[in-house]
Amino acid sequence: MSVAKPLPHDAARLHVTGAARYVDDIPAPAGALHLAFGLSEIAAGRITAIDLDAVRKAPGVVGVWEASDLPSDCDCSPSNHDEPLLSGHRIRYLGQPVFLVAATSHLAARRAARLGKLDYQSRDAILSVDEAMEADSRFEDGPRIWEKGDAGEAIDGAPHAIEGVIEIGGQEHFYLEGQAALALPQEGGDMVVHASTQHPTEIQHKVAHALGLPMHGVRVETRRMGGGFGGKESQGNALAIACAVVARATGRPAKMRYDRDDDFTITGKRHDFRIEYRAGFDDDGRLAGVEFVHLCRCGWAQDLSLPVADRAMLHADNAYHLPAIRIESHRLKTNTQSATAFRGFGGPQGMLGIERVIDHVAHALGRDPLEVRRVNYYAGETVAGAEGGAAPRRPAVAPPGSISGKMKEPGQDLASRGGAEGPSDAGAPAVPAGVQTTPYGQVVEDFILHEMTDRLVERSDYAARRRAVAAWNAANPVLKRGIALTPVKFGISFTLTHLNQAGALVHVYQDGSIHLNHGGTEMGQGLFQKVAQVAAAEFGVAPEMIRITATDTGKVPNTSATAASSGSDLNGMAAQAACVTIRERMAEHLARLHQDEARDVRFAEGQVHVGGNRLSFAEAAALCYEGRVSLSATGFYKTPKLKWDRIRGQGRPFFYFAYGAACSEVVIDTLTGENRILATHILHDCGASLNPAIDRGQVEGGFVQGAGWLTTEELVWDGDGRLRTHAPSTYKIPACSDRPDIFEVDLWDGRNREETIYRSKAVGEPPFMLGMSVFFALQHAVSACGPGWPDLQAPATPEAVLAAVRRARDGV
Amino acid sequence: MSKIHVTTTVNGDPVEFLADPRETLLDCLRDHLGLTGSKEGCGTGDCGACSVTLDDRLVCSCLVLGVEAEGRRVDTIEGMADADGLHPLQRKFIEHAALQCGFCTPGLLVAAKALLVQNPDPTEEEVRYGLAGNLCRCTGYDKIVRAVMDAAAEMRQEAA
Numbered sequence: 027m028s029v030a031k032p033l034p035h036d037a038a039r040l041h042v043t044g045a046a047r048y049v050d051d052i053p054a055p056a057g058a059l060h061l062a063f064g065l066s067e068i069a070a071g072r073i074t075a076i077d078l079d080a081v082r083k084a085p086g087v088v089g090v091w092e093a094s095d096l097p098s099d100c101d102c103s104p105s106n107h108d109e110p111l112l113s114g115h116r117i118r119y120l121g122q123p124v125f126l127v128a129a130t131s132h133l134a135a136r137r138a139a140r141l142g143k144l145d146y147q148s149r150d151a152i153l154s155v156d157e158a159m160e161a162d163s164r165f166e167d168g169p170r171i172w173e174k175g176d177a178g179e180a181i182d183g184a185p186h187a188i189e190g191v192i193e194i195g196g197q198e199h200f201y202l203e204g205q206a207a208l209a210l211p212q213e214g215g216d217m218v219v220h221a222s223t224q225h226p227t228e229i230q231h232k233v234a235h236a237l238g239l240p241m242h243g244v245r246v247e248t249r250r251m252g253g254g255f256g257g258k259e260s261q262g263n264a265l266a267i268a269c270a271v272v273a274r275a276t277g278r279p280a281k282m283r284y285d286r287d288d289d290f291t292i293t294g295k296r297h298d299f300r301i302e303y304r305a306g307f308d309d310d311g312r313l314a315g316v317e318f319v320h321l322c323r324c325g326w327a328q329d330l331s332l333p334v335a336d337r338a339m340l341h342a343d344n345a346y347h348l349p350a351i352r353i354e355s356h357r358l359k360t361n362t363q364s365a366t367a368f369r370g371f372g373g374p375q376g377m378l379g380i381e382r383v384i385d386h387v388a389h390a391l392g393r394d395p396l397e398v399r400r401v402n403y404y405a406g407e408t409v410a411g412a413e414g415g416a417a418p419r420r421p422a423v424a425p426p427g428s429i430s431g432k433m434k435e436p437g438q439d440l441a442s443r444g445g446a447e448g449p450s451d452a453g454a455p456a457v458p459a460g461v462q463t464t465p466y467g468q469v470v471e472d473f474i475l476h477e478m479t480d481r482l483v484e485r486s487d488y489a490a491r492r493r494a495v496a497a498w499n500a501a502n503p504v505l506k507r508g509i510a511l512t513p514v515k516f517g518i519s520f521t522l523t524h525l526n527q528a529g530a531l532v533h534v535y536q537d538g539s540i541h542l543n544h545g546g547t548e549m550g551q552g553l554f555q556k557v558a559q560v561a562a563a564e565f566g567v568a569p570e571m572i573r574i575t576a577t578d579t580g581k582v583p584n585t586s587a588t589a590a591s592s593g594s595d596l597n598g599m600a601a602q603a604a605c606v607t608i609r610e611r612m613a614e615h616l617a618r619l620h621q622d623e624a625r626d627v628r629f630a631e632g633q634v635h636v637g638g639n640r641l642s643f644a645e646a647a648a649l650c651y652e653g654r655v656s657l658s659a660t661g662f663y664k665t666p667k668l669k670w671d672r673i674r675g676q677g678r679p680f681f682y683f684a685y686g687a688a689c690s691e692v693v694i695d696t697l698t699g700e701n702r703i704l705a706t707h708i709l710h711d712c713g714a715s716l717n718p719a720i721d722r723g724q725v726e727g728g729f730v731q732g733a734g735w736l737t738t739e740e741l742v743w744d745g746d747g748r749l750r751t752h753a754p755s756t757y758k759i760p761a762c763s764d765r766p767d768i769f770e771v772d773l774w775d776g777r778n779r780e781e782t783i784y785r786s787k788a789v790g791e792p793p794f795m796l797g798m799s800v801f802f803a804l805q806h807a808v809s810a811c812g813p814g815w816p817d818l819q820a821p822a823t824p825e826a827v828l829a830a831v832r833r834a835r836d837g838v
Numbered sequence: 839m840s841k842i843h844v845t846t847t848v849n850g851d852p853v854e855f856l857a858d859p860r861e862t863l864l865d866c867l868r869d870h871l872g873l874t875g876s877k878e879g880c881g882t883g884d885c886g887a888c889s890v891t892l893d894d895r896l897v898c899s900c901l902v903l904g905v906e907a908e909g910r911r912v913d914t915i916e917g918m919a920d921a922d923g924l925h926p927l928q929r930k931f932i933e934h935a936a937l938q939c940g941f942c943t944p945g946l947l948v949a950a951k952a953l954l955v956q957n958p959d960p961t962e963e964e965v966r967y968g969l970a971g972n973l974c975r976c977t978g979y980d981k982i983v984r985a986v987m988d989a990a991a992e993m994r995q996e997a998a
């Protein structure tokens with residue numbers, strides 16, 4: 027069987043020979059135009075005069091468009107219809123596209139785009155969260171507030187309390203391939219668009235809207251992206267629309283790609299957050315109540331900010347059972363790039379909040395933060411009545427009436443009884459006594475972090491190394507070490523329930539070769555390979571028999587973005603459904619030919635076993651073709667059990683949780699703040715992995731990206747709202763030399779208790795948050811400098827570390 | 839601007855093209871010669887996605903002008919595999935799953951090959967620092983380092 031094998035990425039050979047084509051590598055047809063945007067130089071205000079004469083006269087320029095020249099507003103927003111392609115007179119951020127140039131070469135278009143003369147009347151820009159709060163500049167009518175129990179009372183009644191604030195920086199995606207699109211005009215006004223996008227259907231929809239076409243007039247194709255990470259969920263819309271508009275107006279193919287500086291300056295990034303917190307706890311560090319205020323800078327347009335901020339709230343518990351909690355979330359509108367999806371989608375920020383609380387509690391009590399973490403963990407899988415602490419291991423037989431017993435009965439929807447439908451007066455759902463729920467009322471029934479933590483503590487030799495770190499710190503005045511072990515519990519599913527659907531299209535040809543298509547896009551995460559393995563397993567053939575084809579809105583319609591880690595969960599199931607349909611048709615026909623029962627026909631190892639005979643899969647396909655059996659099928663899947671009310675913050679937004687834990691050791695130089703990761707051990711849960719090599723790659727890459735977010739990757743805007751870190755020269759993502767000397771990654775060996783594709787678990791986003799272990803190891807190292815609360819802020823750049831060292835030394 | 843006629847050797851083949859004197863070697867390779875294996879990740883010499891060798895010296899082709907290739911020898915990712923098949927580095931990158939989106943891969947392979955020419959027996963640390971100019975946003979580098987170490991070992995054995 028081809029699933030669970032570490033097969034290489036489907037296009038690996040193309041990649042290593044340089045033959046893999048990205049959008050900008052597609053040979054541009056003769057006469058193709060190249061586009062560039064002219065950008066605003068102020069963050070807020072009006073354009074009073076615009077003179078584009080020099081632009082029009084520049085060599086190679088074929089056309090120039092202002093907002094008023096467009097066929098419609100050409101809205102680019104994925105949500106709120108608030109992102110016109112070109113600004114018009116009103117400017118909302120520095121870097122906003124004001125006009126569009128089409129020229130005969132990329133260079134000519136870019137040079138010309140710098141020649142626009144714009145006069146402005148600036149007004150005070152709202153740049154910071156403080157300015158936005160002051161001006162009440164926000165999305166939605168007010169903050170979202172979710173509550174469980176009375177957190178204020180619980181905190182006030184607890185033996186100890188802490189409060190604090192953490193600033194959490196944003197993050198540039200830095201997909202190595204910048205945004206790119208190519209539009210090819212077709213007969214009858216139709217348009218074909220090649221786009222580097224995670225969401226071809228969205229591009230189709232927005233291009234159709236811009237051109238005034240029905241969606242069937244636009245076809246979007248995406249073979250691969252050179253990285254996405256969420257940055258190509260909505261941020262490619264502008265380029266595709268611009269290309270389509272120019273292609274429509276000129277009748278010529280149009281291509282656009284952002285230079286790296288433009289990409290930084292124009293597109294949205296991860297949301298930065300300020301999280302204010304207050305927590306009450308007992309002598310063991312057991313949390314009685316927690317209050318969070320999330321101040322989230324969304325930028326100028328709504329984009330995906332509401333679900334991002336929701337997901338931050340949904341991860342405010344991370345792995346911890348919080349009996350009483352209040353989360354207040356402000357989604358602030360500022361004159362900056364419109365913050366957007368980025369791996370984790372708000373989850374990492376929400377999680378960092380509670381991990382910070384735990385660390386603060388441990389510091390206040392003088393305890394090992396890992397003890398405090400474990401004291402607050404949710405109870406283990408299927409265990410009722412355990413209130414934190416060391417939960418019993420999984421019982422051999424599920425106790426009667428336990429959650430797991432109920433879940434096995436088909437047709438029952440736990441959420442309908444325990445979640446959104448429950449009495450709302452107390453703000454908490456009615457669930458069986460002793461069962462632990464998240465702050466939003468979802469029962470936590472698959473919690474495996476007790477076992478995972480045990481294993482990782484052992485694997486990383488945590489206890490001995492923590493002692494060694496203490497000994498080192500006692501002996502060394504300048505270099506200080508720190509170690510931390512942090513858990514991840516990440517909810518899997520789109521929180522907008524209707525997005526949890528997917529389609530696939532499978533053809534079996536008469537020679538037995540198989541064509542596979544589905545709605546997911548390939549951005550390097552290995553989705554195509556995983557889904558092909560599923561198809562190969564269903565037909566019992568070698569993966570080479572499967573041809574994976576570019577995502578195409580003409581083949582599978584109405585797809586969701588490849589996002590929320592859902593790619594293989596959704597598309598794997600849809601592809602499986604299509605394969606099963608064809609296989610059953612084949613089995614029925616072959617059984618009839620060979621006087622056998624359809625259910626006894628077996629597809630394995632490239633053969634079909636029927637009525638005591640063995641046919642090759644190709645022979646079987648040919649027989650079915652001659653027998654006039656349809657060898658093409660669509661498949662469809664929708665995630666079961668979901669039910670979610672985002673206004674009340676109650677229900678079951680997630681099908682299941684994915685878990686992980688990481689232990690990192692760092693060293694800091696207390697004179698300069700410089701630091702590095704010495705060792706990282708990771709244990710991550712992918713369920714029954716579809717492809718261990720690919721999953722391991724996701725875990726490693728996710729960890730490094732997460733560590734980058736919290737250490738070296740700092741975005742800096744100046745007082746005018748200009749992003750000063752707009753290229754790799756000033757914005758530092760981890761390099762090869764930053765990789766820890768010791769880096770050991772293990773996959774947790776388990777099956778998803780929910781019925782996912784071959785019982786695997788999603789792996790795109792969860793490992794990102796393993797990077798938190800580095801941040802808290804740094805905080806531990808800083809703590810060795812003195813008794814004060816280090817109050818380390820993120821990202822922990824050398825400056826931030828140095829400031830924290832001072833606080834630790836000076837503090838009491 | 840008037841174009842300049844450039845005669846050079848790319849991957850062993852003599853080639854000619856007309857270049858705008860402001861065009862980078864990267865643009866000339868991609869747009870005039872159709873060799874799109876070299877990628878632009880930044881255009882400022884900071885990411886290594888455009889790595890090629892110019893007379894055996896590793897360069898960022900985004901920082902070299904196309905006209906500078908006149909009379910010299912350029913080697914790109916497209917010339918790495920030969921008639922006998924993939925270069926050991928290419929094979930090891932596949933074996934170790936040292937790529938995800940693959941956008942950094944051509945540049946990394948060219949840089950790794952240049953590294954191994956200078957230092958056929960590098961330590962892991964030397965590989966890490968030797969490739970520090972090639973950014974990869976996907977893999978976290980671990981498998982890349984392993985693939986390079988493994989390829990180096992194989993190439994030493996072949997040479998012996």
Ligand code: FES
Nearest residue numbers: 879880881886900
């Ligand atoms: S494109 Fe040349 S170094 Fe980045």
Ligand code: FES
Nearest residue numbers: 938939974975976
């Ligand atoms: S594999 Fe995507 S940048 Fe390296």
